């Protein structure tokens with residue numbers, strides 16, 4: 218683009234962001250090793266990372282694609298179980314540490330989850346209207362019941378049934394969780410800033426016009442949904458390794474709603490919004506465990522307040538770009554990027 | 562351009578003399594659609610030359626938009642055949658028809674409101690941009706190369722309407738006239754062989770309409786594509802269309818040059834007579 222403003226060249230932007238991420242990882246990790254961040258606190262950090270991945274992945278389907286899936290916890294559950302079982306069994310067979318298999322384990326968990334996303338996405342996304350909400354709601358419930366009862370059907374221990382899958386080595390830690398967070402955010406960002414991401418956004422804005430512009434609607438709806446499921450599976454895999462137990466009752470409707478609240482509160486279609494809201498809500502949940510019975514009441518009130526004053530979420534569809542902020546410092550009359558959704 | 566001579570095209574239509582050696586871009590034969598008991602379009606037969614600017618006019622509810630929806634497969638025709646550049650589109654979907662070369666705008670504007678002007682145009686170029694999802698996610702060289710090329714082309718297309726400086730603006734925030742023009746640019750971005758414009762001048766003032774006429778001529782000349790437009794503004798239709806078809810109650814009641822149409826008593830009766838005022 219011809220441009221009268223001083224721009225930061227793209228390789229430099231990528232370098233700045235990479236350095237900042239690396240610095241964040243190194244500094245926090247050194248605090249953890251040095252003991253200034255306690256085990257309890259780093260445990261909370263890990264949960265934050267897991268829920269950032271859950272919110273960012275759900276945001277693909279809700280914020281970017283404009284659908285309303287209500288079964289994200291079901292995907293989290295599939296990812297958690299498949300990743301943990303895969304890692305534990307394979308580690309046994311190969312005689313290696315479970316944690317060494319983290320990368321193949323997460324990829325396996327993501328792929329299994331993506332497969333389920335594909336199976337329910339293909340029929341559900343073809344229908345117009347809110348069928349996806351109903352289908353995913355039912356799906357997550359089926360998964361929960363399945364995980365509870367599959368052992369008695371199989372006749373041997375597989376998911377651990379109502380007692381949960383226990384004895385999962387705690388392979389998740391601050392470093393590997395936040396490296397995953399950075400990678401997931403990077404890949405979601407690069408997808409959205411490409412012709413594929415634009416196709417997904419176009420479908421959200423106007424399906425008929427997207428089709429008339431040559432965008433294959435069912436393909437991109439399914440793609441977005443499957444990728445959302447894939448990353449949710451990775452989030453689930455990291456969750457399993459952070460708690461050490463997979464309890465099937467955890468992944469019910471309320472968990473799906475909780476993740477949805479993060480996305481809606483942050484602003485549908487804003488990655489920064491999903492990250493911030495996931496952080497705040499996770500911290501509140503962890504710190505105020507005594508309030509857990511009132512959680513849903515608090516969410517409901519929060520949502521009502523946000524919808525009244527900022528109907529598109531705290532950040533609208535605004536996304537933070539450090540380079541833009543810096544460019545604005547270099548160029549005094551640089552056009553301000555407006556937060557599209559947020560109302561004045 | 563208004564003095565174009567139309568010559569008989571085998572069987573059922575007339576096309577501009579300059580297009581006679583090449584295959585017509587659109588040959589529609591006996592097209593019809595019923596909505597329940599209502600026949601919205603019946604026996605629509607028309608041929609459009611390779612580089613023709615054609616007009617489709619008729620009173621409100623005549624079935625003009627329905628014809629566009631049939632050509633772009635938003636509706637499946639009940640009867641008849643559409644040949645696009647010689648290919649039968651019977652089994653094609655909207656997306657396939659778009660890839661085969663029909664682009665359109667909408668009577669009630671359908672932009673991607675929350676996306677930027679640039680992104681709207683880039684969505685139009687979706688099919689012509691190369692690169693898999695993986696290449697985009699990993700930011701491989703093919704992504705950068707294609708993205709750069711596409712943005713360059715998008716700016717060139719926007720510059721037809723002097724809109725290149727609005728590239729970063731949000732599409733939904735543009736004034737009405739600019740939104741209509743952006744829709745045309747987005748349609749052009751699909752590299753069509755024929756461009757269907759549904760009331761492109763609606764809501765524009767006379768000077769904007771005058772500019773639009775120039776723009777449509779320029780697009781027609783520069784890209785060598787056919788244009789078919791629906792319009793109620795007679796100055797525009799009579800000013801730039803070479804061949805005009807008049808629709809009433811879903812049927813064609815007249816075809817011909819602007820002069821012939823203006824003289825046709827049936828047309829005057831059905832349409833112009835009522836609307837003399839505008």
Ligand SMILES: Nc1ncnc2c1ncn2[C@@H]1O[C@H](COP(=O)(O)OP(=O)(O)OP(=O)(O)O)[C@@H](O)[C@H]1O
Nearest residue numbers: 596599601619620621622623624625626627628668
């Ligand atoms: N999906 C549909 N279902 C039922 N009837 C329809 C449908 N689409 C169009 N029609 C009917 O077909 C007729 C033609 O409508 P159309 O929109 O094509 O008219 P038009 O010539 O574009 O009119 P205008 O100048 O007002 O835009 C109308 O009577 C309309 O009610």
Ligand SMILES: [Mg+2]
Nearest residue numbers: 625626627668
């Ligand atoms: Mg119409």
